[in-house]
Amino acid sequence: MVENRPLLSVISHLILIFGVALIALPIWITFVAATHDEARMLQAPIPMLPGGYFWENFKQTLFGSGLSGTEIAPVWRMLGNSLAMALMISLGKISISLISAFAIVYFKFPFRMGFFWLIFITLMLPVEVRIMPTFQVVANLGMLNSYWGLSIPLIASATATFMFRQVFLTIPDEMLESARIDGASPMRFFWDILIPLSRTNIAALFVILFIYGWNQYLWPLLITTDADMTTIVMSIKQMLEASEQSPQWNIIMMTALLAMIPPIFVVISMQKLFVQGLTETDK
């Protein structure tokens, strides 16, 4: 809006500030809790201002055995597991969807539309719905407690396939034709033309899928029994239940803080491409 009405801008600022506070407050509390010692966190009014134990908590959480007196793996290990899982899921999803969208858009083969709809139907079958049979398959393949088991069942993606299909459909046919005249093989066309032209879409999807993978909870919980394979998201819940005494909020909150960093890093580093993807017009 170009209009300049003081009352209106006051109101919109109030609404925005309220929204920001609503989202930022829990994060602030998490941060504050991570800077106090255990004893302070158990006293009645929880602190609203940072304390002086940030580095101690940080060191103990990241490199120590985390929670004292439990068998939970150190947090750096769990961060590594989560990172591996999230990367395998997001990169796996992107590669498989790129290839299937390529096949569906650019090749004529029998039952092409049939395959497309088959892929599309899997939208109705998220992991939660097919969890028992999937578990069975993964167990039979001996993939329990492995990175493969954590990521492979989550890799197939109808949404991403569909999205890349739409992207490919916006690329003019002449692009393919001139590549054919230039002598590019189908895979050459895929690498040299399609991938660079979908670069911004790939980045946007990577952000979304990385966070999706990072936040997986139910599936890792089900197939990892080995403490060394625990992911960070599931560990937070375990930490709450693990100790016999009352929960060590300072450590748990520090873990939560650490768990937030990789997704934030991914969002920030991909932001430029992400925005380009939304504003770029000519293909």
Next chain:
Amino acid sequence: MATIKLDQLTKSYGPDEVLHHISGDINDGEFVVIVGPSGCGKSTLLRMVAGLETVTSGEISIGDKMVNEIEPADRDIAMVFQNYALYPHMSVGENMAYGLKIRKTPKDEITRRVNEAADILEIREYLGRKPRQLSGGQRQRVAMGRAIVRDPKVFLFDEPLSNLDAKLRVQMRLEIRKLQKRLGVTSIYVTHDQVEAMTLGDRLMVLNGGYVEQFDTPIELYERPASIFVAGFIGSPAMNFLTATGGDGLVVLDNGTALATSLKTSGAVIAGIRPEHLIQDPEGVLPVRVEMLEQLGANTLVHGVLDGTDTQIVASVTGIQSLPINDVVRFSPAPDELHLFDAKTEKRLS
């Protein structure tokens, strides 16, 4: 360098046949323009030569080699598309080099050829830019450059100038013509613009509804159109058509006027006369009731009807003329400029 031979080419999409038995030979180094109204199958024919559309029946040969089943890349052709189809993520230089790179041409050879082509087209200073940083005319040049670096046997153009403004179109038209003469590469050029076709082509293939109406030089097309369609399509303003009855050495128009001809005809015929071949003449046999004048400076277009009928007539007279509206002005056809067509088959009676 190569000749192209089309032999009984047919194209169907499902049950619809869109091209019917197209035949024609294109000589080495010749510039052939395929021209016709929208939807007549020009692009389809060109794309069949390129190998981008399959051939339903018939044969295409390039340089004595039958190419029906050969991939576009192996036909040794280059094509310029209407929307240029430049790769948006590659610089101008990379766009031009891409085909050579795929063919594993040595690096220094690629650089040499790209620079050479860039010099010919005067786009050297843009080599590092992306296509989106260029104007339409510059993109057009890059598309041409991409075609010429490959040093192909055949150039194919599909309405390459239709996205440019009128002035640039005239300029690029001349450049394409000069370039083609200089390189001597056999070329096929598709357009629906008859002026572009007449100025560019050594020969024109006039297509109508998937049939070849005539395949000849621009002058021949103008002087001896093979059918009413060609006669009406070539030349601007279009030829006047008058219904008439044939006779020995003359035809009789509906209003009773007799026009002399060297032919002996009978039955219903269509007499055609171009606007520029109607000469203002107080003794003329064609009385035209003037309805409107279009002053173009160099000449004046007189729109009217043949007096006593409602047949529309356009005459083009030189200079600025102010003829009285609604008066009858007499014209006589220039000698030997009367074209006669069979009223039923619409073919020329020669």
